[in-house]
Amino acid sequence: xxxxxxxxxxxxxxxxxxxxxxxxxxxxxxxxxxxxxxxxxxxxxxxxxxxxxxxxxxxxxxxxxxxxxxxxxxxxxxxxxxxxxxxxxxxxxxxxxxxxxxxxxxxxxxxxxxxxxxxxxxxxxxxxxxxxxxxxxxxxxxx
Numbered sequence: 785x786x787x788x789x790x791x792x793x794x795x796x797x798x799x800x801x802x803x804x805x806x807x808x809x810x811x812x813x814x815x816x817x818x819x820x821x822x823x824x825x826x827x828x829x830x831x832x833x834x835x836x837x838x839x840x841x842x843x844x845x846x847x848x849x850x851x852x853x854x855x856x857x858x859x860x861x862x863x864x865x866x867x868x869x870x871x872x873x874x875x876x877x878x879x880x881x882x883x884x885x886x887x888x889x890x891x892x893x894x895x896x897x898x899x900x901x902x903x904x905x906x907x908x909x910x911x912x913x914x915x916x917x918x919x920x921x922x923x924x925x926x927x
Contacts, residue, residue, distance in 0.1 A: 789886075789887065791828070791835075791837075792889065793886065794829070795848070795852060795859060796860055798838065798847075798848050798852070799857065799859075800817075800860070801814070802853075809845045809846055810844065811845060814829070832846075832852065837849055858897075860917055865897055865907070866885040866889060867881045867882055867910050867911055878911045881911065882911075894919070901916075901923065906918075906922070906923050
């Protein structure tokens with residue numbers, strides 16, 4: 785499924801909030817995290833819902849669908865591994881690496897991401913200290 789950079793940003797944000805234990809995520813929290821208006825968030829969440837990537841829970845918010853979770857995990861894994869590569873190998877500071885990687889993380893193939901993971905020795909944490917989702921193909925286990 786083709787995603788825009790903005791759609792990928794929302795999926796990563798929803799996944800990160802889910803990692804923090806927020807299963808059903810109100811648009812207000814997403815708006816604060818992404819720094820956009822609540823109506824803009826609602827519009828994007830409707831778009832993601834139409835693609836089957838989030839499920840609306842009336843009057844409460846959204847949660848990632850199974851398909852949305854798979855894609856969010858893939859993008860998050862790519863982001864965190866690329867970020868680590870730029871910081872550890874290239875020597876770029878964490879803030880710059882994070883910003884740069886956000887432009888391409890959703891475009892990277894699983895093969896490229898797996899190669900980066902293998903090159904880095906299957907790391908478990910990104911430069912921010914967040915868990916890097918695992919790949920059954922690359923790391924021999926599910927995320």
